[in-house]
Every structure is written in C-alpha cells, then in structure tokens.
Amino acid sequence: MDETTEATATTTAGTGGAGHLFTAHDVTAVMPKRGGGETTVFRGLEFHVDGGEVVDLTGPSGSGKSTLLTAFARLNVHTTGSFALDGEDSDTFTPQRWRVAVAYLPQTSTLIGETVADAIRLPWTFKVRQDARAHEAKDMLSDAHIRATLDRMGCRDIDLDRAPRDLSGGQAARVSLARTLLTKPRVLLADEVDAGLDEENADKVADLLKLAAHDGTAVVRIRHRAPDGRATRMMVLKAGELREVPLPTAAQVAAAQRADAVDGSADGAQGDGTEE
Amino acid sequence: MESYFDIDIWGLVAAVVMVIVAAGISALMRTGVAKSLIWATARSLVQLLAMGFILEYVIRQNNVWLVIGLITLMLLAAVQITMGRATGAPKGLVGIVLLSLVVTMLLMLAIVAELIVRPKPWYAPQLVIPLTGMLLGNTVSALALGLSRFFESMRERYAEVNTMLALGATKWEAAKPSMISSIRLGLLPSIAMLASSGIVTIPGMMSGQIIAGKSPVSAAKYQFVILAAVAALTLVADSIIIALIYKRCFISYDRYFVPEPAKKLSFKDLVQLRKDVHPDEKPDEVRREAEQEQRARTR
Helix, strand or coil: CCHHHCCCCCCCCCCCCCCCCCCEEEEEEEECCCCCCEEEEEEEEEEEEEECCCCECCCCCCCHHHHHHHHCCCCCEEEEEEECCCEEEEEHHHHHHHEEEEEEEEECCCCCCCCCHHHHHHHHHHHHHHHHHHHHHHHHHHHHHHHHHHCCCCCCCCCCCHHHHHCHHHHHHHHHHHHHHCCCCCEEEECCCCCCCCHHHHHHHHHHHHHHHCCCCCEEEEECCCCCCCCEEEEECCCCCEEEECCCHHHHHHHHHHHHHCCCCCCCCCCCCCCC | CCEEEECHHHHHHHHHHHHHHHHHHHHHHCCCCHHHHHHHHHHHHHHHHHHHHHHHHHHHCHHHHHHHHHHHHHHHHHHHHHHHHHHCCCCCHHHHHHHHHHHHHHHHHHHHHHHHHHHCCCHHHHHHHHHHHHHHHHHHHHHHHHHHHHHHHHHHHHHHHHHHHHHHCCHHHHHHHHHHHHHHHHHHHHHHHHHHHHCECCCHHHHHHHHHHHHHHHHHHHHHHHHHHHHHHHHHHHHHHHHHHHHHHEECCECCCCCCCCCCCCCHHHHHHHHEEEEEECCCCHHHHHHHHHHHHHC
C-alpha cells in the first residue's frame, strides 16, 4: 500500500497515459432529464489506476459513481471521454476486446444459464474469446476445473448444478465475481458488489478482489460500507468532482468498523487490514 | 364450374338477418357487443364485395401491369398494417419491413406460382393475387408479432444485455436470445396451422376449391403447397427482418440503447399518412387493407 503516496489530491492527477495501466481523461456524463433537458453529472474528470492497486470510490448516491465505471468500460451511452490501456487509446480496440480487458462488474448479479456452471462458462462462449480458449487448458471449462476454481475462491458452498435463481444474494454475487475474475481482466471495475451482503459474504468478496489485485489486476471498487482495510487508495466523487482523499489510520478504520457505519459517507475512512 | 352453387342476393340478406338477430339477442343480454358486431358485419360485406369486384375486373382485363399494380398496393397496405400492429417498435422500420415483404413475396411467386403451378400467362391474376394475399396475410401477423416481441424482449433484458456486453459479447451475441424468442413466437401460428389443418379445420382455400366443384384431393394438394410455402416464407421474412433490425438496439461502440417506441398511429393517422405518401389513392385501398386482415383471420 505504498503506491498511494504518489497520487495527488486533485482531479488533475494522472492525465495522459504516462506509464499508468489504465487512464481516463476528460470523462463527462450528461444525462437526459425526464421530460426534456439535460443534467451534467460530472465534466472533465481524470482518473488512472495501476495493476495491483485496489482503489475505493465513494461518494453520495447520485453522484455518478456507477456512471463513471460504466464510462470506463465504455458501456454508458451518456458519457464521453478518452480512455487508454497501457497508453493505447480505447478506440484502437474493438468494443469487445476493450471490455475483456476493462471489465465492468454490475451491482446486481445477472447470471445467465440453466446452472451455475453454465453461467460461469458464458463469457467463454463469446467470439472474442475463441482464440484465447485455444491457449488455455483444454479442461478449463470442465465442471471439475470450474469446481476447483470456485473452491479456491471460497465458493465451496455453491453447487455447480444449481439454478442461478436459487442462489442466495451473497452466493450470486460471488458467482458473478468469479465469472468475471476467470476471464482475467486487466482492470476490474466492481460496482458495489458487496451491497446487501452480510459481513461474512462481503468479506469473502473483498478477499477475492484483493486476491485479483495481488495477481496484478487493477481493481476499482465502489463502496458504501465501512472501510475494510483492503484499499490502497481512496477517491471521492462528490458534486461532479473526483478527489483523492488520504487513507485513514488504522485507529480510524477500527472506529469506523466498530460504529458499523451503514452508508459510506463522503469522508468515509479506509485503512490497513485489521481483520484476516 | 359445373357444380357451383352461386349465392343470390337473398343469400346475402339471410346472412345479414342472422347477424341482426344475433345482435338483437346480445343487445337484450346487454353484452355491449351488438353495435360493433353490426358495424363489423357491414364493413366486411362492403370490403369483401369491393375486393370481389376489383378482382373480377383485374382477372377479366388479364393485364400484367394491372396485376403488378394491385400487388404493389397490397404490399404497401401490408407494410402499414405491420407497422401499426408492431407495438413497441421504433420509428424508421418501414423500409426494412417493405424489403422483407418484397423478398418473400418474390420468392413465393417464383417458387409456388412459376415453379410449382406454372400458370399461363405467367401473371395469371386468379392465381397470383390470391397467393400474394395469403402470404402477406400470414407474414404481416408474424412480422408484427415478431417485431413487438423482439423490442419488448430487448427492453426486458436490460440487465442481461449489459452484463453480456460487459463480458465481451458482440451486439449479435447479446441480442441473440431476443432474436430467437421473437422468431419462435412469430412462427408459432404457422406451425400450429400446419399441424392442425385437415384435422381440426379444412383451411379456407381448400374449402373454397371444394365448394367451387374441384376434386377435394387436388384441392388438398394445392392447400398443402400453400401452407408449406407460407410457413417457410414466414420464417424467411422474420429472419430477414430481425437480422436487419437487431442493430437498432445498440449505438456506437456497441453500447446498449433501445430506441423509443414509435408513437402509435391511429386509424385516422394511417389514412392521413397514406394520403401524404400517395396523394392520388382512394380510401378504397384502406378497405383492402382491412380486408387482408380479415382474410388472414378467416383462413
């Protein structure tokens, strides 16, 4: 968690593609208002993230956190901006290749398929991964391999043959996360994937994300919960401004967790691991 | 027409009286359908007779341009009905609907008329026009159903489509479940009709030929060819249209965005619209359009 010191506390941080894994430049969101007109959610935001980082993104609801992440994955029709991976502009990628590298994980888990195993295999049925599949182990999509991977991810309790709709919220969230993690994205944009989960499941999800960061993925998390000590950097999106805030001390984290802060207020604290 | 039993004016009167009696009964029972029953009956009488006179004229003239003109009018009416019935479909589909109808109609005429039946002259109106009508009647319902279903499904699958795109799906891959469900739904009536014909119903065309004194076996052969061709071509029309419109649910960089449904046109708007497009046409064409609907229903 030493890379945090390099970042400055203003929105101008990280312009251009200078060495960062992922950079976003001049990100603007203009939403159509119901009944005509437009609202600008934010304008000209800058952002960057590197492999191994876990960046927490907080801010009041409605401030456009999800919009920002879907803009990064270039899924949002109301946003503009330029985005680059390793300094390469997203326009030089096909949309599919871009999203394979910069994976957005929605807040609600939509698992498609008859069984959990099918749901996890889904990304590998897409054309964009047909070449990648040839390089992977032949049994990568076998039940046994998926089982082993899920076990490693702490999903021992999830039966592969179950219908996705029969899973609990926590299980579905973990399967959805596992599905995306198995595709090995370079940047993982996790949109409040621990929302509505109990402490135990939230903890498991956080562990999985930390593990992905450890393997070199850049992780961006939207969070509303009390800090869990896994972030390496923390940013607040509020009133159209994206600011970097200092990581809280361990004491602040402990206090926040004791208080069991329900909703990550804008100045929510974050710190070093106190559990595990 | 050796053993053909014509219906005289009293036959029509008797049929109308039947409807009036039925309407009287339902008025007594206060079902509230009496008025619309009478109105629909009057419309159907006028529309069918009009179509009869027009066809009689066209057949007597036996002129290739007249046949082509009538078919063109039928096509335009079919496009209009499809757009009117396809709820939830966005604007700007007229060209695509017309294209898929034209393609299937040409296939129908090429295969069924010119390859199987081989009439002389090749444009024999008594064959070509009813054939076109039967095909269009069926395709119009299938297309309208398929279009509505496709856009409805794409709207419902909001979260699913976005999840698939986020996982690297192409537009085609993300839209595929909706396409399949739409084509399946559009084709169901055709399949049901194929399977039930001859057991539950004697289809309209076969009945007509039998009443007209033709051999029931040759009537059956005719009917089968038509049913099979119509079912196959309905699938073709549906596939063409879905393959051409699925992209409408996405914008640049393969982002999911289902366009707003077009404003529903009222019947009055349709007449108005048609006048705008074809200022020299008589409302007589509107009748024919409704008539095709009728035919699609009765068949």
